[in-house]
Amino acid sequence: MRRTLIAATVAALAVAVAACAPSTPGSGTGTTSNSGAADRLTIGTTADVVNYNPLVGNSRTDSWITNLMYPKLMQMDEAGKRIPYLATEWAYGKGGKTATLKLRDDMKWSDGKPVTAADVVYTIETVDKEKFGVVAGLITAFDKAKAVSPTEIEFTLTRPDGTFLDNIGFWMPIVPKHVFEKAPSVQKFANDSGWVSAGPYKLTKVERGQRYLMERVESFTPKPSVKEIVFRVFPDVNTEVLALRNGEVDVIGNVLPPATAATLKSDAKIKLQQIPSLGWAHLQYNTKRKPLDDVRVRQALAHAVDNEAIRKIALQGFAKSSNGSVLTPSQPGYADSTSKEYGFDPAKAKALLAEAGVTSPTFSMVYDQADPNIAKWAPMVRDSAKQAGITIKLQGLERNTYLAKTLKRDFDIYAGSWAVMDNPPANLGLAFKSGGFINYAQVEDPQLDKLIDKGQRALTPEAAKAPIQEAARIIHDKVYDNVLYVETFNIAHSAKWTNFKPMPSELLSIINPLSLAQVKPAG
Amino acid sequence: MTLTAAEPTPRRRTWEAFRRNPLGTGSAAVLILLILVAVCAPLIAPFPEGYGTDTSQPPSGAHWFGTDDIGQDVFAQVVWGTRVSIMVGVSASILAIVIGLLVGVAAAYFRRLDTPLGVLIDLSLSLPVLPLMILVAALAGPSVRTLVVVIALFSWPEVARVVRSQALAIVPLPYVSAARVVGGSATWIIRKHLFPGVIPVVGVSVVLTTSRAVLAEAGLSFLGLGDPNSWSWGAILHKAQMSGSLASAWWTTLFPSFAILLLVVATTLLSVAYNDARNHRTR
Numbered sequence: 001m002r003r004t005l006i007a008a009t010v011a012a013l014a015v016a017v018a019a020c021a022p023s024t025p026g027s028g029t030g031t032t033s034n035s036g037a038a039d040r041l042t043i044g045t046t047a048d049v050v051n052y053n054p055l056v057g058n059s060r061t062d063s064w065i066t067n068l069m070y071p072k073l074m075q076m077d078e079a080g081k082r083i084p085y086l087a088t089e090w091a092y093g094k095g096g097k098t099a100t101l102k103l104r105d106d107m108k109w110s111d112g113k114p115v116t117a118a119d120v121v122y123t124i125e126t127v128d129k130e131k132f133g134v135v136a137g138l139i140t141a142f143d144k145a146k147a148v149s150p151t152e153i154e155f156t157l158t159r160p161d162g163t164f165l166d167n168i169g170f171w172m173p174i175v176p177k178h179v180f181e182k183a184p185s186v187q188k189f190a191n192d193s194g195w196v197s198a199g200p201y202k203l204t205k206v207e208r209g210q211r212y213l214m215e216r217v218e219s220f221t222p223k224p225s226v227k228e229i230v231f232r233v234f235p236d237v238n239t240e241v242l243a244l245r246n247g248e249v250d251v252i253g254n255v256l257p258p259a260t261a262a263t264l265k266s267d268a269k270i271k272l273q274q275i276p277s278l279g280w281a282h283l284q285y286n287t288k289r290k291p292l293d294d295v296r297v298r299q300a301l302a303h304a305v306d307n308e309a310i311r312k313i314a315l316q317g318f319a320k321s322s323n324g325s326v327l328t329p330s331q332p333g334y335a336d337s338t339s340k341e342y343g344f345d346p347a348k349a350k351a352l353l354a355e356a357g358v359t360s361p362t363f364s365m366v367y368d369q370a371d372p373n374i375a376k377w378a379p380m381v382r383d384s385a386k387q388a389g390i391t392i393k394l395q396g397l398e399r400n401t402y403l404a405k406t407l408k409r410d411f412d413i414y415a416g417s418w419a420v421m422d423n424p425p426a427n428l429g430l431a432f433k434s435g436g437f438i439n440y441a442q443v444e445d446p447q448l449d450k451l452i453d454k455g456q457r458a459l460t461p462e463a464a465k466a467p468i469q470e471a472a473r474i475i476h477d478k479v480y481d482n483v484l485y486v487e488t489f490n491i492a493h494s495a496k497w498t499n500f501k502p503m504p505s506e507l508l509s510i511i512n513p514l515s516l517a518q519v520k521p522a523g
Numbered sequence: 524m525t526l527t528a529a530e531p532t533p534r535r536r537t538w539e540a541f542r543r544n545p546l547g548t549g550s551a552a553v554l555i556l557l558i559l560v561a562v563c564a565p566l567i568a569p570f571p572e573g574y575g576t577d578t579s580q581p582p583s584g585a586h587w588f589g590t591d592d593i594g595q596d597v598f599a600q601v602v603w604g605t606r607v608s609i610m611v612g613v614s615a616s617i618l619a620i621v622i623g624l625l626v627g628v629a630a631a632y633f634r635r636l637d638t639p640l641g642v643l644i645d646l647s648l649s650l651p652v653l654p655l656m657i658l659v660a661a662l663a664g665p666s667v668r669t670l671v672v673v674i675a676l677f678s679w680p681e682v683a684r685v686v687r688s689q690a691l692a693i694v695p696l697p698y699v700s701a702a703r704v705v706g707g708s709a710t711w712i713i714r715k716h717l718f719p720g721v722i723p724v725v726g727v728s729v730v731l732t733t734s735r736a737v738l739a740e741a742g743l744s745f746l747g748l749g750d751p752n753s754w755s756w757g758a759i760l761h762k763a764q765m766s767g768s769l770a771s772a773w774w775t776t777l778f779p780s781f782a783i784l785l786l787v788v789a790t791t792l793l794s795v796a797y798n799d800a801r802n803h804r805t806r
């Protein structure tokens with residue numbers, strides 16, 4: 001009888017868990033409701049900070065919090081163009097073999113020491129020496145750096161590289177030399193207490209699994225208008241939405257799933273801020289596997305995807321077409337208006353397969369089942385391919401298994417998305433050059449390699465444009481990448497706040513340092 | 524030779540007692556209905572695939588259980604989900620029972636195996652089942668077959684324990700000893716004398732293990748470890764949770780949850796009723 005009781009209890013529990021969203025943990029509330037004073041802004045997140053070392057940490061919560069503590073050299077405007085932050089001016093010299101940066105002189109670490117060129121030199125030299133994190137892969141042309149004055153740095157490069165300044169500007173957080181140099185290995189330095197930081201806010205209190213309290217830095221220019229920023233941890237987006245509706249949080253840091261965004265649109269107490277993605281969602285075909293090595297088969301697969309339906313139904317219209325090009329509309333300086341998407345055309349797909357001598361092929365498609373958008377459109381890709389006589393077996397995998405498979409290139413079709421592709425010459429190099437770190441399709445095309453090299457050597461975006469556009473055309477024509485859409489992110493915040501400064505990508509969105517320094521209560 | 528109707532067989536007596544219990548017959552009817560839905564799924568609703576423009580519509584005449592966030596009919600999903608859920612439940616339970624039966628009987632009959640097998644059973648019972656299931660399912664990759672094997676691998680110890688204790692009571696009985704004396708082989712004795720003795724407990728186990736397997740399947744699928752190429756009740760819940768429409772589109776979670784509830788309650792009541800019917804004291 002005991003067992004039957006247990007079974008019944010388990011059943012009741014399962015139903016209860018499934019039918020309603022989990023309750024909100026903790027009881028802290030935003031204090032903006034009645035006073036009107038800008039005392040505290042509460043931001044919801046779904047994960048704890050894993051790593052306080054900004055040079056190592058890379059989860060979203062890590063970035064959001066460390067971005068407020070450690071300045072980057074540059075920020076980005078809505079069109080993806082670099083704008084000053086710690087650096088005020090930058091330029092290349094000697095035909096691209098050197099690069100110079102000028103820093104602002106009014107920033108101080110929280111222990112009173114100024115932020116100087118020595119810190120920048122220390123940071124890049126450490127990353128180059130210990131070779132870790134995203135930045136290490138982006139500064140392959142770096143030779144040495146010299147602090148010419150406390151506010152000026154000169155970099156020497158081993159070859160002309162027009163992507164160097166943009167890369168370090170956007171990706172490399174500057175850390176205090178006098179603190180980090182004490183650690184025997186910066187890569188292993190946890191930096192989990194006694195933070196010395198320099199940003200609009202400093203981290204003062206951590207309650208793991210609950211909240212992260214950050215206080216305003218009075219000396220920061222412009223002086224932040226909100227006294228405290230609190231990051232609160234929630235189990236998932238559903239609970240965050242309930243908390244936002246109840247006024248417990250002011251901003252949801254995570255991107256809203258399209259269906260949720262559609263339902264929140266009509267809520268007068270909530271404002272949706274649309275943020276363009278810097279990445280794209282795509283299908284990649286393993287060009288080293290038969291019959292996917294035949295361009296006609298890849299073209300057939302591209303014609304067997306109903307991109308328009310994916311954008312309209314799975315993404316609820318919160319997605320733009322990129323015309324099938326890896327140069328997306330978020331990169332207006334590079335985008336190629338002549339590119340055309342492979343339209344959904346099962347008959348043409350069949351004809352292409354017949355031409356390639358392939359009949360009713362079967363492919364497996366890997367994706368991360370925890371990615372809500374991809375998990376939604378992956379079955380749509382399978383069902384539309386069926387109309388062209390192509391069988392796609394879905395392999396929605398647990399994240400680590402998925403990462404292991406993609407790393408080993410163990411798949412026929414890969415469905416995924418790039419989060420931030422901020423600099424086409426550099427990104428195309430990683431994703432499509434022979435042996436590139438994220439070259440999932442295993443492309444080996446000498447002509448493409450040459451064009452990307454040319455684009456990387458160009459010192460201005462204008463000079464890089466022609467070769468990069470040509471490279472993108474090859475990627476499109478040979479279906480090295482089948483770009484489906486560029487997502488429009490929805491970030492929700494309470495209508496009680498205004499003056500956010502949106503920046504592209506979910507890493508920056510409206511909780512980037514400049515935005516949180518200027519946000520203020522509405523009305 | 525003629526049979527006299529005066530003294531009903533034990534089996535007949537159990538059936539009569541069971542039939543008089545409305546809870547038991549009601550549960551049996553619900554289970555038969557669910558099995559019919561599973562078997563006749565193609566006749567009831569088309570396989571849910573593709574996508575439509577009527578997204579997240581509440582229940583209506585056209586869509587009895589509403590539609591989900593890509594415009595698929597939730598009713599069709601639940602109907603086809605019944606098939607996979609029950610299939611996984613029954614297969615996993617059969618597999619678990621076969622393993623449990625063999626281990627349990629072997630432990631009871633072969634004295635020397637009793638200690639190691641007993642330790643193995645106790646050890647398996649004390650394992651943290653859910654995390655291990657998640658781990659194995661994640662590593663093996665998502666498919667219906669993986670689910671069946673994973674669930675069975677973690678469900679057999681319960682069966683083995685019950686079977687072993689029942690078989691331990693049978694082994695010392697005179698007719699087993701007699702069979703041994705006349706030179707019956709171990710397999711023959713187990714087949715002819717032990718199995719018939721433990722089958723009634725297994726009968727209850729089948730039903731309960733199935734319901735537990737269905738719950739386990741729903742749990743794993745809800746966590747995203749189900750087979751993306753087929754529908755199950757847990758998979759419907761998983762998709763609803765992923766779409767972020769838990770709070771707004773109640774119909775995407777209510778109906779599959781209700782189906783799980785129906786099955787689990789029906790199996791539980793059925794086994795209670797069967798146990799009561801078999802037990803002389805409660806009859």
